[in-house]
Amino acid sequence: MKTKNLQQAMEEYIDRIAEIMVNELFENGSVVSGALAKSIQDDNDVVNKQDGTVAGELSMFDYGKAVDEGFRFRGTGKLPPERPIRDWIQRKRVPRPQKFKNEKSWIWAIRQNIAKKNNGRTVETKPYPFINKSFKSAEKFGTELLTIATGKDLTQELNIAFTQSAKT
Numbered sequence: 333m334k335t336k337n338l339q340q341a342m343e344e345y346i347d348r349i350a351e352i353m354v355n356e357l358f359e360n361g362s363v364v365s366g367a368l369a370k371s372i373q374d375d376n377d378v379v380n381k382q383d384g385t386v387a388g389e390l391s392m393f394d395y396g397k398a399v400d401e402g403f404r405f406r407g408t409g410k411l412p413p414e415r416p417i418r419d420w421i422q423r424k425r426v427p428r429p430q431k432f433k434n435e436k437s438w439i440w441a442i443r444q445n446i447a448k449k450n451n452g453r454t455v456e457t458k459p460y461p462f463i464n465k466s467f468k469s470a471e472k473f474g475t476e477l478l479t480i481a482t483g484k485d486l487t488q489e490l491n492i493a494f495t496q497s498a499k500t
Contacts, residue, residue: 348470360460362460417439
């Protein structure tokens with residue numbers, strides 16, 4: 333069965349879910365830099381799988397799950413990993429202060445400072461749920477949209493079948 337209308341409806345549905353996710357992030361106060369909100373997007377076009385189902389994907393930065401569910405700190409007083417700090421510095425284009433000889437010594441100082449500041453902090457962050465909430469908010473819209481699109485596709489297929497059977 334051809335599913336042109338269903339594919340278009342699914343793309344619209346996924347876009348709506350992404351919009352709601354971004355709005356939820358801003359409404360629940362979990363936006364700091366806006367990078368997570370900007371990263372939420374429709375990955376590719378909706379595809380027909382071989383088993384006849386239609387699927388689409390949303391993507392976001394990995395830490396979206398940690399924002400949604402909250403996460404545990406690695407422990408107080410321990411050094412954080414180097415790579416996320418390096419990535420953050422590059423993404424934000426933070427210039428290295430002159431008092432550090434190179435980037436490695438600067439990152440080392442940042443890691444030590446974070447470890448020192450983590451002493452006495454709680455071991456879990458507050459969750460800011462937005463993923464399931466967004467899907468739930470878009471559910472009624474999606475159900476109606478997908479039902480209408482499936483009806484159109486089915487009607488077109490039946491019209492073609494009846495036309496072909498009338499010819500024979």
